[in-house]
Amino acid sequence: MSRPTGATPALAVGLAAMAATVVLWAGFALSIRGIGASDLTALDTAFLRFLTPLVVLAPWIPRALRRVRHERGGVLAALCVGAGLPYFLIAAWGGSLTSAALVGIVIPGTVPLFVTVLAFGLWRTRARPAQLGALVLIVLGVAVTVVAAVSPDQVTGVAVLLCAGLVWSVYTLALRETTLDPVSAAVVLCAPSALLSGVPILLRLVPSSLTGGAATRDVLTFVAVQGVGVGVLAALCYATAIRVLGGPVAATLGALSPVLTLVVAAPLLGEPVTVATTATLLLVLTGVVAFNLLAARPARRPAPPPAETADRSPELEPSC
Template sequence: MERTRGLAAMAVTVVVWAGFALSIRGIGASSLTTMDAALIRFTVPVLLLAPWIPRTLRRLRAERSAVVAGLCVGAGLPYFLVASFGGSLTSAALVGLVIPGTVPVFVALLAYKIWGLKIGRPQAVALAAILAGVALAGRQPAGAGTLVLLLAGLIWAVYTLSLRVTVLDPIGTVLVLCLPSACLTAVLIMTGSVPSHLAAGAARPADVVLYLVVQGVGVGVLAALCYPIAIRCLGSRAAASLGALSPVVTAVAAVPLLGEPFTGAGAFALVVGGVVAFNLLAGGTAQHAPDPGPTQRGPALAAHRGLRP
């Protein structure tokens, strides 16, 4: 029963992650601007999880400002804008491949820099395979876009490390990163600082509903809650390895939905294989941050490990 529950939660998570990449790529073809999509992405979770805001604010008093900043920047508006820009320059397949694929690389490097955690030789080989796959994918005409997606992967790695040491639970984490981003996006739109088809009444209702479901409910709430369930039921390594299927789902779905041809099979094999190998070989190396201790350990610390967009 637990295994079935975990597999179901992981299936939902993989589909949502793929939906993130597809919808990021699809913003340009929709009637929404990037800031419209951002407003939906961050406002919907705040509205749905509003009853938990008082509890989150109380718990936030025990959180360090650097961790809060890492959460807000690493998965908030800055990350969304960088990922969206990269998606506009490349393809949905590359968004789904490069960002989650390079997170283990950046997490390992940042953990080494911050905590001095060494990378074992087997894991180093796995990380090298990921980099080789990204380099192979970057040889396509959209090479500049691949560099932007690499930056998005680095920003998400900051979020991942922040998750590992936060005192917040999954719902609190969602609220902390979404609330400031939703407020900032709303202010920019209301003051006319950024273009908005929503504010002008020019957005198609079908597009609004699609992004409400995919970005607001799916990415903003479902993935944040289902992935911890999957980790609890299946274990962190199995869940993270199954999560490597999301680039494949993204690439396959992009063919009928966006008309993008499936190319770069070699790059996919290297990146996906490297991610799976890295997670299976994990064991006290740079994948794991030091335990922050009982006064700083969040209720869902282990459940957050490896969480993605």
């Protein structure tokens, strides 16, 4: 059977969107770790992260406000907490105690684990037995990092990153439940986060470099990487990749982001590529890929009963 004419261009678009997503996700991990090397505080960068998408997406704000009235309050709260200011500050805290590589590995790598646990707790949804083995690999990967930690701060940092992964899992489940389109969802989660981070800064209630003394280079870097890259482009590119490639394929390809983070963090931030970090990456990456591939496999249907014992109800009889 010949493939449809439009299949190849669509596949190219989907792969390009996923490649951009991987780069942008890696940029998130690298920039989170880079906060400590800048003049900005974590709250400063959070304000830039959430204000920038509101400026870029300003023409779509009225539509988002109309649609948000029809969304459930619990879903809205999960979106705002799971990918808003609480998540950002937790991720920034964990990054300050660990490394960009671990930010890129632990947070997205533990999402399948936490999503599985939350889905079971909320809806009694069970993972396939084979997927549980993949989750064990993820747990082992995190355990390697904890065992190999060289300081109590690093152990604390891994624990904080696990909390960030849990919070991001709440956002992941909220995305499954929401009726909002990606642009409206981005506006909805950025608005309260920009307000909560901006008011203390503008009223000088917290230390901030944005009100004076911040290097223009640092501000522009975080506006570009966090605001435009993560806040706008990553959401739109990932939504495009899911629509074209399918959720399991997109999620599997997204597992390449920690690899890119690890490779780039070495020359850019001077982070050493240790045996423990490499082992953690391999275990978590294998677990994530296996989990997503098993999710994409159709469920095996039970074999039909033999003809002589099958139910022969008249309404199921074939007509001549």
